[in-house]
Amino acid sequence: MDPLLGDCSLDLLRQRRTWKWTRYPPDVIPAWLAEMDFDLAKPVKDAVRVAIEAGDAGYSRPQPAGFGEAYAAFAAERWGWAPDPGRVFAVPDVMTGIAEVLFGTTPHGSGVVLSPPIYPPFFFRLRLAGRQIIEAPMRRDAEGRYHLDPGAIDAALAQPDAAAYLLCSPHNPTGRVWSRDDLMTVASICARRGVVLLVDEIHAPLALPGARHIPFLSLGLDRDLAQRTFTFTSASKGWNTPGLKCGLAVVAEPEPAAVLRQRWEALLPSHLGVLATIAAFRDGVPWLEAVRAQLDDNRVQLSKLLATHLPSVGYQPPEASFLAWLDCTALNLDDPVAHFLDRARVALNPGLDYGAAGRGFVRLNMGTPPDMLQEILHRMGSSIGAQ
Numbered sequence: 001m002d003p004l005l006g007d008c009s010l011d012l013l014r015q016r017r018t019w020k021w022t023r024y025p026p027d028v029i030p031a032w033l034a035e036m037d038f039d040l041a042k043p044v045k046d047a048v049r050v051a052i053e054a055g056d057a058g059y060s061r062p063q064p065a066g067f068g069e070a071y072a073a074f075a076a077e078r079w080g081w082a083p084d085p086g087r088v089f090a091v092p093d094v095m096t097g098i099a100e101v102l103f104g105t106t107p108h109g110s111g112v113v114l115s116p117p118i119y120p121p122f123f124f125r126l127r128l129a130g131r132q133i134i135e136a137p138m139r140r141d142a143e144g145r146y147h148l149d150p151g152a153i154d155a156a157l158a159q160p161d162a163a164a165y166l167l168c169s170p171h172n173p174t175g176r177v178w179s180r181d182d183l184m185t186v187a188s189i190c191a192r193r194g195v196v197l198l199v200d201e202i203h204a205p206l207a208l209p210g211a212r213h214i215p216f217l218s219l220g221l222d223r224d225l226a227q228r229t230f231t232f233t234s235a236s237k238g239w240n241t242p243g244l245k246c247g248l249a250v251v252a253e254p255e256p257a258a259v260l261r262q263r264w265e266a267l268l269p270s271h272l273g274v275l276a277t278i279a280a281f282r283d284g285v286p287w288l289e290a291v292r293a294q295l296d297d298n299r300v301q302l303s304k305l306l307a308t309h310l311p312s313v314g315y316q317p318p319e320a321s322f323l324a325w326l327d328c329t330a331l332n333l334d335d336p337v338a339h340f341l342d343r344a345r346v347a348l349n350p351g352l353d354y355g356a357a358g359r360g361f362v363r364l365n366m367g368t369p370p371d372m373l374q375e376i377l378h379r380m381g382s383s384i385g386a387q
């Protein structure tokens with residue numbers, strides 16, 4: 001592994017006090033929650049250390065100095081698109097940003113359309129926010145690849161209560177990176193239906209070699225739709241800092257910027273998270289490149305390990321990020337997660353949390369060193385052999 005990614009020995013990882021590492025007994029390998037096992041990028045560590053040593057841990061401000069500029073420069077370099085730094089807002093995290101924007105733009109009790117299988121808090125957090133969930137499930141082709149279903153999205157948005165569409169781009173848990181055509185189709189449906197469009201691009205910095213992430217706001221939207229479009233991202237997946245609590249809301253027009261400004265008090269991020277985010281986007285690219293290279297290797301290794309240890313499990317390597325969506329239906333297990341936890345001592349996420357289409361699936365976190373990935377697959381394979 002690249003030395004930038006640090007020493008990820010199991011002993012060191014077990015010293016972490018995060019939920020991922022403390023939920024299960026020490027003989028369980030946690031391959032569930034979406035945080036990676038690599039060490040933090042040095043610029044991120046330095047930013048937080050310097051702030052703590054200076055007692056600089058107070059309140060942030062709604063649009064922190066240098067924040068929009070750091071993201072705009074990163075986006076320009078990576079995607080050839082630079083948002084206006086004045087339209088980049090810090091938020092506590094992506095889900096809080098999404099919930100607050102829904103409060104500010106849609107009526108209580110209205111519907112939000114999602115395309116499952118999808119990140120579980122999209123269901124439960126938005127129900128807690130008093131919104132109904134309307135499903136427009138993705139289509140799965142014969143090879144097991146997922147596709148957005150424009151007909152299903154359009155039909156869902158035609159329902160009288162539907163007020164918003166929430167797109168995950170790149171998509172968790174399938175790892176899909178949407179094409180320009182996919183995004184344009186979503187844009188035209190949302191424009192025609194007159195709904196609020198929320199785009200979650202949290203996994204975008206981790207688009208892997210071969211895939212090109214297209215920021216939604218770079219599409220050149222009609223002003224009418226751009227007035228109702230909010231995109232969200234973060235350094236928290238790419239640089240592994242979700243506990244530092246800082247995300248970004250990015251908009252292109254004054255109207256959505258006004259919604260964010262009005263709600264600033266509910267949206268104040270962690271000051272340490274802001275400093276870490278600026279450091280990540282500005283100085284953390286070498287580390288990000290090391291992670292992307294490792295994840296690129298890991299997704300290939302996972303294909304080989306599955307062929308050896310669990311040949312009947314379906315897997316399409318993700319185009320972005322570190323999550324593998326595994327089709328375990330051919331294993332005929334009543335509860336695949338309970339089986340792998342009990343018999344393999346490996347913790348995974350249950351597919352059903354991602355919607356009904358996730359029955360028989362598990363989500364595996366492969367943001368881990370290759371020897372750990374091998375051990376995970378070895379354990380899972382042995383548990384099936386030993387059934």
Ligand SMILES: Cc1ncc(COP(=O)(O)O)c(C=O)c1O
Nearest residue numbers: 034093094095119172202242247
């Ligand atoms: C698609 C997606 N959105 C949002 C989040 C959570 O982000 P935050 O902690 O910033 O709310 C995750 C975390 O894994 C995610 O995968």
